[in-house]
Amino acid sequence: MTDVAQFVSEQSLAVIGTGSEVVLHFDLKLADGSAADSTRVNNKPAKLVIGDGNLTPSFEACLLGLKCGDKKSFTLEAIDAFGMPNPDNIYHMDRSKFGAETPADEGMIIAFTQPDGSELPGIIRAVAGDSVTVDFNHPLAGQKITFDVEILSVGLSS
Template identity: 80%
Template sequence: MTEQLINAGSEVVLHFDLKLQDGSAADSTRVNGKPAKLVIGDGSLTANFEACLMGLKEGDKKSFTLAPEDAFGLPNPDNIHHFDRSRFSADAPAKEGMIIAFTQPGGVEIPGIVRSVAGDSVTVDFNHPLAGQTVTFDVEILKVGQGA
């Protein structure tokens, strides 16, 4: 049996460690011992991340660094919103650094990070927490199969 190389439509099981430029860990599948499972081309990864995985096979390990626009994107000023403090309950007052789930029309929840609380104004950032960051992925390919 020939080894399968990762290509469009491949189902891939992998471990990854995600680090920021300063070397600090941002995320890792190894912490809980649960590898990530994904299908190349399903839209869950950026094209540049997928391109870095192409041609790898089971057992391969690779490290690659992605610029912000190739990873989680650049911060979008349109994703920063100001709310009146009265919209937050006494049970869950807005505090800087908190991550709060906001329900959009249609019932979809999106997380926002409270960036500042000043007077009656609360500034909430709906950008991905890693937007604007250059990140390094260390990946280990555990399994490569063909997607459905």
């Protein structure tokens, strides 16, 4: 068997389990059917490792047992998808912290630099006088989400 044929054969037999490196396309829809996100828009599939802690256990459980070429649709309640909004992640900031290059306009998503240098997106929820309300919860927190996935490849994490 040629190396290519063996690779193709292994890919078609590989089943998603803990430690699997998975490449997939996904479409996210809200309860009302509206599109929230999709890897297909820019044709840039997502790559993830099952069990690395970056995804919720409920989402990973829906992928277990799938293999290359499989398509599946599943719906997760808010708590199992992106979690519930945490009121401790809502901050009131002074409007003077925002400049001309990053105005505090309601609905905007702004990247805030954390002390360790990483960036955290915040949504401007309200602007009242000198006070700006910034929500650091995931934008889809509190939402029931339907995931449509297509598995493009399954391998072992390196």
